[in-house]
Structure formats: structure tokens, C-alpha cells
Amino acid sequence: MKIALLHYSYPPIIGGVETVLEHHASRLADRGHEVRILCASGECNQSKATLVCIPEMGANHPLTKAAQQEILTGEAGCQFIALRDRLKAQLIEHLQGIELVFVHNLLTMPFNLACTEALRQIAAESGQTRFVSWVHDLAAINPDYAIPNRSPWNLLRQRLPHFEYVAVSELRRGQFAKLTRAEGTLDGECQVIPNGISALDFLNLTPSVAQFASRHKILERESVLLCPARLLKRKNLELALQIIAGLKTLSPAPASCACLITGASDPHNSESIAYANALRKKVVELNLEDEVFFVSDFFAVTNPDLVSLYEVSDAVMYPSLQEGFGIPLLEAAVHRLPIFCSAIEPLKEMALSNAILLDPAAPASDLAVTVKKVIKATSTSRKDVLNRFSWEAIFANQIEPLLRETKRK
Numbered sequence: 015m016k017i018a019l020l021h022y023s024y025p026p027i028i029g030g031v032e033t034v035l036e037h038h039a040s041r042l043a044d045r046g047h048e049v050r051i052l053c054a055s056g057e058c059n060q061s062k063a064t065l066v067c068i069p070e071m072g073a074n075h076p077l078t079k080a081a082q083q084e085i086l087t088g089e090a091g092c093q094f095i096a097l098r099d100r101l102k103a104q105l106i107e108h109l110q111g112i113e114l115v116f117v118h119n120l121l122t123m124p125f126n127l128a129c130t131e132a133l134r135q136i137a138a139e140s141g142q143t144r145f146v147s148w149v150h151d152l153a154a155i156n157p158d159y160a161i162p163n164r165s166p167w168n169l170l171r172q173r174l175p176h177f178e179y180v181a182v183s184e185l186r187r188g189q190f191a192k193l194t195r196a197e198g199t200l201d202g203e204c205q206v207i208p209n210g211i212s213a214l215d216f217l218n219l220t221p222s223v224a225q226f227a228s229r230h231k232i233l234e235r236e237s238v239l240l241c242p243a244r245l246l247k248r249k250n251l252e253l254a255l256q257i258i259a260g261l262k263t264l265s266p267a268p269a270s271c272a273c274l275i276t277g278a279s280d281p282h283n284s285e286s287i288a289y290a291n292a293l294r295k296k297v298v299e300l301n302l303e304d305e306v307f308f309v310s311d312f313f314a315v316t317n318p319d320l321v322s323l324y325e326v327s328d329a330v331m332y333p334s335l336q337e338g339f340g341i342p343l344l345e346a347a348v349h350r351l352p353i354f355c356s357a358i359e360p361l362k363e364m365a366l367s368n369a370i371l372l373d374p375a376a377p378a379s380d381l382a383v384t385v386k387k388v389i390k391a392t393s394t395s396r397k398d399v400l401n402r403f404s405w406e407a408i409f410a411n412q413i414e415p416l417l418r419e420t421k422r423k
Contacts, residue, residue, distance in 0.1 A: 015417060016048045016111055020133075021118040022072055022125060024056025024065060031118050031150050032056070034209050037405050038116065038413075039063045045409075047417075052108055066108050070101055073125035081128045090166055094128050102132040109136070109143070114417065118148045121174060122190075124159060127166045134169065137176040146416070147174070149181040149204075155189050179204040180416070207412045210405040213396075222313040223322035230272070230307065232326050233400055237261050237271040237389045239354075240327035242320065242342045243334065244277035245290040250356065251275060252296055253333040253374055253381075257354075259300045260382025269304055273331070274323055278310035324349040328393045329385065333374060337361060343369055352388050354381075 023029070025036050035051065043049045043062035051058060051065045054072025058065035069075050073082075081097040084090065109115065115137075121130055137145040153159040154170045161167050173179065173194040181187035187204050213233050214224050232238055239258065243249040254273055261271040278290075290308075297306045309315055309323065324330075330346040332355040340361045346353040347368050355361045357371040370388060372381055401407060 016050070016113050017042055017417075018050045018052055018109055018112045018115045019118065020052045020071075020115065020120055022054055022120070024051055024053045024058065027056055030209070034150070035118060036060075037210065037212065041405055041409055045414075050108065050112065052105065068101070068104050068108070070097060070104070071120075071126060071129050078126050078128070082126070085127060085166060086162070089164075094166070097128040098132050098135075101129050102135060105132060105136055112143055114144045114146065116146050116148055117177075119150050121147045121177070122149055122152050122154070122170060124153045124161060124167070124170060127169065130169050131166055134174050137174070140176070144178065144419075145176060146178045146180055149179060149186050149190055150209075152186065152189055152193060155193055173203075180207050181205075182207065182209050205412075205416075207408065207416070208403060210403050210408045211399065212405055213400060217322070217325045219322040219325060220316070220318050223319050223326065226307075226309070226312050227326050231269060232272055232274075234404075234406070235269055235272050236265050236397065237329075237386060238327045239271070239273045239329055239331040239385070240323055240351075241273060241275045241331050242277075242323075242345065243275070243332065245275075245286055245293065246277075247285065247289045248334060248336040249277075250333040250335045250374060251293055253378065254331045255293065255296050255300060255302060255306060256378035257331065257333075257382050257385055258302055258305050260379045261386055262302070262305060263379070264382060264386055271305055273302075273306045274327065275306065275308050276310065276315050276320060276323060278308070278315075320345075324351065327351060328389045329354060331385075332356070332361070333372065334358070334361075335374065340364060352392055354385055354388075 019035055019039055021031055021035055023032055025032050039049050039051055040060045043060055049063035051063060052068060054069050054075065055067060056065060070077055072078060077097045081094040084093040117133060120133060154161050161170055171193055179190065181190055181204055184206055187206050190204055214228060219227065227233055239254065241251060241254050243251060258271055258273045265271065297303060313319070324345060330342055330351055330353040332340065332342050332353055334356055335358065337358060337360050340355070343353055343355065343361060343364055343366055347366055351368065353369050354372050355369055356374050361369065362371060370384065
């Protein structure tokens with residue numbers, strides 16, 4: 015599909031709407047759509063999208079300032095009309111062949127009314143092109159803006175024909191309905207599609223971990239256990255595998271949990287190699303190929319990578335049978351993660367509040383219930399954000415269905 019995104023500006027200009035546009039553009043392009051961005055200023059680093067700068071769309075262009083001043087002091091005159099017609103001609107040229115137009119804030123903010131009027135006319139005269147007004151802000155209900163009660167300012171108070179409407183929150187949807195006196199209309203006439211977040215962008219991960227987490231959808235999983243341990247028999251990692259098997263039974267959805275084992279086998283230690291082979295065989299026996307990852311199979315884990323692995327995990331699993339100390343408990347505490355560890359003397363001696371002591375002889379199914387309960391209590395906020403507000407979820411559940419809709423009469 016050929017899709018156009020319109021706003022006053024685009025990154026690297028900093029702003030919330032600009033950030034949303036950038037995510038929309040990149041994800042639409044990644045899904046195979048032909049994306050064109052029309053704005054007054056910006057730079058596009060997305061190779062699959064095209065940015066077209068129309069300087070007159072901006073609030074600071076001399077022609078825009080003159081037109082805005084004209085309608086502030088009186089009716090629309092030659093300055094306003096000339097800019098409207100100029101913008102209309104340019105927009106029509108660059109919207110040729112476009113099937114769907116997302117207009118962000120240009121119909122609800124007062125920075126370029128000539129552009130607003132040009133878009134109103136273009137939508138009224140278009141054939142099969144769909145126009146969707148994305149409502150982030152409403153100047154007409156914001157006391158920070160003094161919007162005159164006359165034409166063309168009243169465009170900001172109207173539900174314009176030939177446009178579909180999307181609001182970024184229930185608050186904005188309700189405000190828009192009240193403003194346009196459309197409380198009785200169908201909810202579908204102004205649906206809510208929230209803004210989102212790309213969690214990987216905010217976790218400051220190393221490139222290796224970011225790529226690994228994205229490829230295997232680590233952040234989307236309900237329970238991610240990190241085992242920061244070398245592949246030695248005394249580390250008792252088979253218990254971690256059994257607990258992951260129990261978690262998989264408790265949440266049978268595909269890829270619902272993960273176990274990230276950081277250590278590699280020691281090529282100079284035959285016992286380490288044998289233990290690693292036994293663990294890999296156990297993974298296959300338990301049908302955990304999609305849940306258990308020997309991270310060193312994907313990249314050599316450096317200390318910065320280890321820090322990043324803590325960031326993408328929900329808890330640390332440390333079922334060791336012998337330890338002289340237990341540094342991972344300290345690392346988990348710094349990352350504010352719960353840690354499930356064996357009730358052995360040095361680990362009990364540390365008496366850390368984030369440590370949940372496990373009996374290695376207890377049934378793994380019972381331990382899995384404990385692990386699931388703790389993770390649910392401690393990682394609810396992040397999981398809730400990822401389930402509801404990740405761009406991946408928003409596109410899959412709301413934007414893709416919007417794209418499949420037909421033009422509304």
C-alpha cells in the first residue's frame with residue numbers, strides 16, 4: 015500500500031508527534047508499504063521511506079506567518095488564499111497515487127490554517143484515497159491557545175467530512191467528540207490507537223544483545239530467567255531447565271518463557287564439555303529448543319553484554335550446589351531483579367532481600383509455580399507496557415486492521 019504521513023516537522027526535530035511519525039514510518043516501511051513523509055523540515059534515515067520537504071507547511075515560513083497574521087486580525091484574504099492554493103497544489107502533486115494519508119495534528123492545531131484548509135479541500139475532492147486525522151492535541155479546548163470564534167479558525171472545532179479520525183487516548187477521543195458535538199456518533203468514527211514505545215531503544219543494550227533479543231522476541235515473553243553461570247556440573251543448571259519446563263506447562267502459549275544461559279563450556283575441560291553436551295541433550299528431551307538459549311552460541315558474551323542480559327531478564331536463576339560466594343546475587347540486586355538460588359550456606363549468608371531460596375530437592379513443578387508468582391508480582395509494569403504499548407503490539411492489533419479497512423463514505 016502507498017501511504018503518506020503528514021505533519022509540520024519530522025526528526026531530528028525533537029517532539030512527541032515527530033517520534034510517533036518516525037516509528038510509524040519505519041514500521042510501515044518494514045512491512046512492505048511504500049511510505050512518503052510530507053512535512054516542512056526533517057531528515058529521513060529510513061531507507062525504505064521517502065521524505066518530501068514542503069517548507070510552506072511549517073509555522074515559521076514567511077508565507078505562513080503572513081497568512082496567520084492576516085486571519086488573526088481579520089478574515090482570510092489574499093495572503094491566506096495564496097498560501098492555501100500554493101500548498102494545495104504541492105500536496106496534490108506529492109499525494110499522487112497515495113492510497114492512505116495519515117494527517118498528524120494538522121487539522122487540530124493552529125499553526126498553519128492555510129494548510130488545514132488545503133487538506134480539507136483535497137480530501138473533499140479525492141477519489142479513493144483515504145484520509146485519517148490523527149488527533150494528538152486539540153488546541154480548541156486548550157486554554158493555552160486563544161482560538162478566535164470565526165472562519166477559518168472554526169476548522170479546528172469541526173469533524174471534517176471525508177476524514178476518518180484516530181485519537182491517541184480515550185481522553186482525546188472524548189474531548190474531540192464533545193468539541194464537535196458528536197457524542198452520539200459511533201465509536202468507530204473516532205477510534206483510539208495509543209502512542210507506543212520501542213523498549214529496546216530505552217534499555218541501552220549492546221548491539222549483540224539487542225539483535226539477539228529482537229530476533230528471539232525475548233522482551234515479549236512472560237518469564238525470562240537469566241543463568242549467569244559457566245557450564246560446570248556444580249552449577250546444577252539441569253534444575254533451571256526443569257523449572258523452565260514447568261513454566262512452559264503453566265503458560266503453554268508459544269515462546270512464553272526463556273532461559274538465558276551465559277556461560278560456554280571450557281574447551282580445555284573434558285568434564286565441562288560432557289556436561290554441556292548433557293544439558294543440550296536435556297533441552298531436546300524436554301522440548302525446550304525455543305525456550306533455552308546458550309547465549310555463547312550466538313555471540314561471545316562480554317561484560318557489557320552481561321549487563322544488557324540482566325536488563326532484558328525478569329529474574330536470575332542460580333541453582334548452584336556449591337559456591338564460595340555468589341557474585342550474581344549482587345549483580346541481580348543492582349538491577350533490582352529477584353534471584354532464585356539454592357539454599358546453600360554462602361548464598362544464605364548474604365541475606366539479600368531480593369533472594370528467594372529454593373530447595374534443589376523440591377519438585378521442579380512446585381518451584382516453577384513459585385517463580386511464576388514472583389515474576390508476575392515484580393515485572394507487571396514492564397509486561398503490561400509491552401503487551402499494550404509496544405509498537406509491535408499496536409501495529410499488530412490496531413494499525414494493521416486500520417490499514418485493511420475500506421474508504422468510508
